[in-house]
Structures are given as structure tokens and as C-alpha cells.
Amino acid sequence: MEFFVYIIYSESVDRYYVGHCQNLEDRMGRHNGGRSKYTKMATDWEEKYTESFSTRGEAMIREREIKKKKSRKYIEFLIAKVKG
Secondary structure (H helix, E strand, C coil), X not given: CCEEXXXXXXXXXXXXXXXEECCHHHHHHHHHCCCCCCCCCCCCEEEEEEEEECCHHXXXXXXXXXXXXXXXXXXXXXXXXXXX
């Protein structure tokens, strides 16, 4: 099984969201369908960054690392690194 940490972005609210899941396609559907508490204010979320892990625990630890930084610059650095 594979778990993902992902960063999505909404242009309409100019906001990033960091999360983790097992099924990225399903999770994106929930974000854009207004069925997620923290992202329901927009319906134009786009996947910008992902990392994969073999366990949910590893994914949760990485999600917390990213969120603890509370830094838009760090998030944009990760995204730029992938596009690099």
C-alpha cells in the first residue's frame, strides 16, 4: 500500500493546503466537491506537490513536518524543487 502527502492550491482563495491520504484521486474529488472541512471555501484546488510513503505513519509525520514550519515560502520551495 502507498500513502501520499500532498500540497494543493486554490487560486480563487490564494491558499495552500497540506494533507495526507491513500487515494489521491478520491481525496481531490472530496476537496473540490466541498466535502472537506478546511477546503470547502473553494472548488478549484489543484495538486501541486506529492510525496509517497509505504506507511500511513510516515506520511503523517511528513505532513506534520511541513505544517509545523507554518511557511508559505517553504511550501513554494518544495513545489519549485519538483518543477525545477
